[in-house]
Amino acid sequence: DAKTTQPNSMESNEEEPVHLPCNHSTISGTDYIHWYRQLPSQGPEYVIHGLTSNVNNRMASLAIAEDRKSSTLILHRATLRDAAVYYCILVNTDKLIFGTGTRLQVFP
Amino acid sequence: DAGVTQSPTHLIKTRGQQVTLRCSPKSGHDTVSWYQQALGQGPQFIFQYYEEEERQRGNFPDRFSGHQFPNYSSELNVNALLLGDSALYLCASTDGLAGGGEQFFGPGTRLTVL
Numbered sequence: 001d002a003k004t005t006q007p008n009s010m011e012s013n014e015e016e017p018v019h020l021p022c023n024h025s026t027i028s029g030t031d032y033i034h035w036y037r038q039l040p041s042q043g044p045e046y047v048i049h050g051l052t053s054n055v056n057n058r059m060a061s062l063a064i065a066e067d068r069k070s071s072t073l074i075l076h077r078a079t080l081r082d083a084a085v086y087y088c089i090l091v092n093t094d095k096l097i098f099g100t101g102t103r104l105q106v107f108p
Numbered sequence: 109d110a111g112v113t114q115s116p117t118h119l120i121k122t123r124g125q126q127v128t129l130r131c132s133p134k135s136g137h138d139t140v141s142w143y144q145q146a147l148g149q150g151p152q153f154i155f156q157y158y159e160e161e162e163r164q165r166g167n168f169p170d171r172f173s174g175h176q177f178p179n180y181s182s183e184l185n186v187n188a189l190l191l192g193d194s195a196l197y198l199c200a201s202t203d204g205l206a207g208g209g210e211q212f213f214g215p216g217t218r219l220t221v222l
Contacts, residue, residue, distance in 0.1 A: 043112075043198050043213030044151065087150060094139060094202055095164050096211065098150030 004088045009103045012078045020073040020102055022088030027068050032091045035062065035073045037084040038101075044087065047073065078106045110135075112214035114199050120220045121189050127219060129184040133201030134212045139163075140182040141211070142174060143198040151198055157182055186219075194221045 005023040012018045024033065034049040048055055048062045050071075055062040061074040075082055087101040113132045121127050133140050139158045143151035153166035157176035176182045180201075186193055196218050200211040 043200075043216050045213065046210040049210065085150075093164060094141070094211070095153050095156060095166075096141070096143075096151070096200070097153060098143075100150055 003097075004090060004099050006086075006088055006099060006102045008100065009105065011105045011107065012075075014079060014106055014108050015077050018075040018078045018082070018104065018106075020075075020086050020088075020104065021070065022072070023070045024088070024090055025069045027090055028092070030092045033062065033064060033068075033071050034089045034091050034096070035060070036087045036089065036096070036098075037082075038087070039081075039084045044098075047086070049091070078104075080106050080108060082106055112199055112201050112212050114197075114214040114217050116217060117215070118218045118220075120222065122222050123189055123191060125189050125221075126185065126187045127189060129186075129197050129199075129217045129219070131182045131184070131199030131201075131214060133180050133182070133199075137201035137203050137212070138180050139202045140176060140180065141200045141202075142182070142184045143200065144168070145196040145198060145216070147195070154184070189221045191221050194219060 032049050035047040036044040038044045048060050050062045063072045083106045085101040085103050087098050089096050112134050115130045141156040142154040145151040154168050155165040156163050160176045171187045173185045196216040198216045199214045202211045
């Protein structure tokens, strides 16, 4: 199973943009790049996913490197409710292989 | 739409017992996956069911088994419980034909083995 590498933790101030990086150098051509987040005491929540092109939705943006070996999740204006563990996952058979993720702290 | 629902919310068992956890997928979804999340860790894939068959399996012993019903709901069974089986058990559903798409998670069942 292809693996991803993320920083253990990041910090941000409220209303500032946050860029969460992910390295996936062993990605294959059929792997989708997914991001999920998990708030305390809840199940994981889908954030965004993409294959080759950058993607935007109401929650975030996903920037994918041209060689697809890295990606960045962008939260345009962090809020206190965005404090969570963010997981970057490669998916090609609907099986999610979670790593340890990045714990994002947001300060008021 | 109620989304993915799981029951029970919490469960306490003793070593050696057996447990059954239940999951109802989001309306329109036919694929159900189960994950185990130990405290402080990311979820670990147990197995996935599609069309009432186990389609994929993670690195879990045979003590972990499952079932999917014609209405796409699913059960996770764990036999001969060990202390290490204490964890949050998560169910996720997706549209199996969509491929690579969003998965919806339930709130989980917290299992404590004493």
